[in-house]
Amino acid sequence: MxxxxxNITGGYGEALVHRDISLSVxxxxxxxxxxxxxxxxxxxARLLAGQNPVVSGRILRGDTDLTHQQNWxxxxxxxxxxxxxxxxxxxxxVRDNLSLAEGNEAExxxxxQLFPRLQERQDQAAGTMSGGERKILGFVATMLQxxxxxxxxxxxxxxxxxxxxxxxSVIQAKVDQGKAVILMEQNLSMIEALAHRVLMLGSTGLEFxxxxxxxxxxxxxxxxxx
Ligand SMILES: Nc1ncnc2c1ncn2[C@@H]1O[C@H](COP(=O)(O)OP(=O)(O)OP(=O)(O)O)[C@@H](O)[C@H]1O
Ligand SMILES: [Mg+2]
Numbered sequence: 198m199x200x201x202x203x204n205i206t207g208g209y210g211e212a213l214v215h216r217d218i219s220l221s222v223x224x225x226x227x228x229x230x231x232x233x234x235x236x237x238x239x240x241x242a243r244l245l246a247g248q249n250p251v252v253s254g255r256i257l258r259g260d261t262d263l264t265h266q267q268n269w270x271x272x273x274x275x276x277x278x279x280x281x282x283x284x285x286x287x288x289x290x291v292r293d294n295l296s297l298a299e300g301n302e303a304e305x306x307x308x309x310q311l312f313p314r315l316q317e318r319q320d321q322a323a324g325t326m327s328g329g330e331r332k333i334l335g336f337v338a339t340m341l342q343x344x345x346x347x348x349x350x351x352x353x354x355x356x357x358x359x360x361x362x363x364x365x366s367v368i369q370a371k372v373d374q375g376k377a378v379i380l381m382e383q384n385l386s387m388i389e390a391l392a393h394r395v396l397m398l399g400s401t402g403l404e405f406x407x408x409x410x411x412x413x414x415x416x417x418x419x420x421x422x423x
Pocket of ligand 2: 240
């Protein structure tokens with residue numbers, strides 16, 4: 198097991214968004230956390246990544262207890278996180294954002310081939326890129342980081358379909374290398390293309406789980422219907 202959360206409760210100070218949530222992700226697995234706007238996908242990602250304090254319950258990476266570790270300590274344990282907003286340093290150039298990821302050159306050149314705009318815009322400040330371009334930059338900077346579990350909060354948001362498919366191929370390549378991915382998403386075709394399991398968050402917490410052949414558009418719409 199790569200990462201396990203046992204009965205975690207937490208949110209923003211007094212405002213407890215989640216109570217007694219449990220989940221786990223395995224080697225080579227893509228776990229999708231889906232749900233409507235405001236159901237708590239981002240909050241759950243932040244609890245897992247060490248951005249918000251866990252009030253009760255445990256988060257384990259193998260035998261290591263991460264529950265009270267800060268986000269940078271979890272990073273050292275191989276937990277890599279891409280936030281839904283503020284996933285790049287706006288004032289830094291594209292090049293500097295990418296070099297902070299300390300990834301390997303071969304992987305970076307593969308990403309440049311996939312997303313040529315990033316290579317063309319290397320000297321440009323990240324904050325002057327379009328929303329979709331910034332999201333791609335943040336995604337690439339995240340996937341370049343070395344780690345074992347990648348927690349991605351809506352990487353497809355605002356990205357055009359062709360580039361979403363390219364992101365999918367990058368995520369697929371990571372899990373083919375034995376990494377684990379926890380993907381917060383609402384994009385149905387991305388979920389259908391990638392998910393091994395789907396946890397559906399609702400107003401009462403985790404409402405249901407879908408697996409393998411059970412991950413159908415109809416079942417997903419059941420959880421995402423307003
Ligand atoms: N900083 C905060 N302080 C207090 N409550 C917050 C804070 N941020 C979010 N919340 C609340 O937590 C709940 C869950 O929000 P969250 O952002 O986790 O949902 P989400 O599923 O990621 O939504 P979206 O699909 O819009 O990204 C919401 O009711 C929201 O108002
Ligand atoms: Mg969110």
